[in-house]
């Protein structure tokens with residue numbers, strides 16, 4: 063797929079087939095992420111690629127428990143409020159049963175941590191689309207970066223104590239076969255030209 067088409071037709075996938083794509087395919091996506099630009103060329107985004115089913119299951123339980131213990135406040139961010147409400151029902155799998163979850167982390171307190179990680183994640187989403195894989199940004203582990211249970215578990219998966227979780231990507235074959243590529247109308251992201 064041509065680069066511009068891969069960018070314009072990228073959409074989020076939230077229903078995945080259970081089978082894991084070949085490791086070579088996942089590696090291609092990861093390489094696209096690692097090739098992203100970084101502030102000062104620091105290249106400090108750490109990618110933790112999780113495909114072990116027991117780990118994905120345990121993370122789903124830890125995330126559900128962490129959100130279930132929280133309360134929605136008037137100023138709770140809408141998406142987070144949805145996570146809390148759904149976790150309290152007990153029926154909540156934050157990674158949508160995707161067979162691959164790539165967690166991004168970066169140095170604690172580093173000013174470009176989120177920006178660099180976003181570049182990595184976007185590169186991976188576009189590469190996934192080009193390879194007919196579906197993906198969606200997963201923010202729950204970032205929100206739960208301070209949760210002791212989640213952090214402790216991620217230490218066992220390679221997270222360093224001096225890293226903060228910046229985001230994540232669920233990845234896999236879309237349940238529908240190919241990713242949804244129907245373009246969303248752009249009603250925001252305004253452009254101001256100064257010519």
Ligand SMILES: Cc1cc2nc3c(=O)[nH]c(=O)nc-3n(C[C@H](O)[C@H](O)[C@H](O)COP(=O)(O)O)c2cc1C
Pocket residue numbers: 072073074075076198199200201202246
């Ligand atoms: C910073 C960021 C965080 C996001 N977090 C989540 C998330 O936790 N779960 C989810 O299902 N989608 C998440 N998304 C996906 C957005 O909901 C999605 O990109 C948006 O609705 C536009 O749809 P599209 O990706 O199909 O174009 C996130 C996207 C971004 C950029």
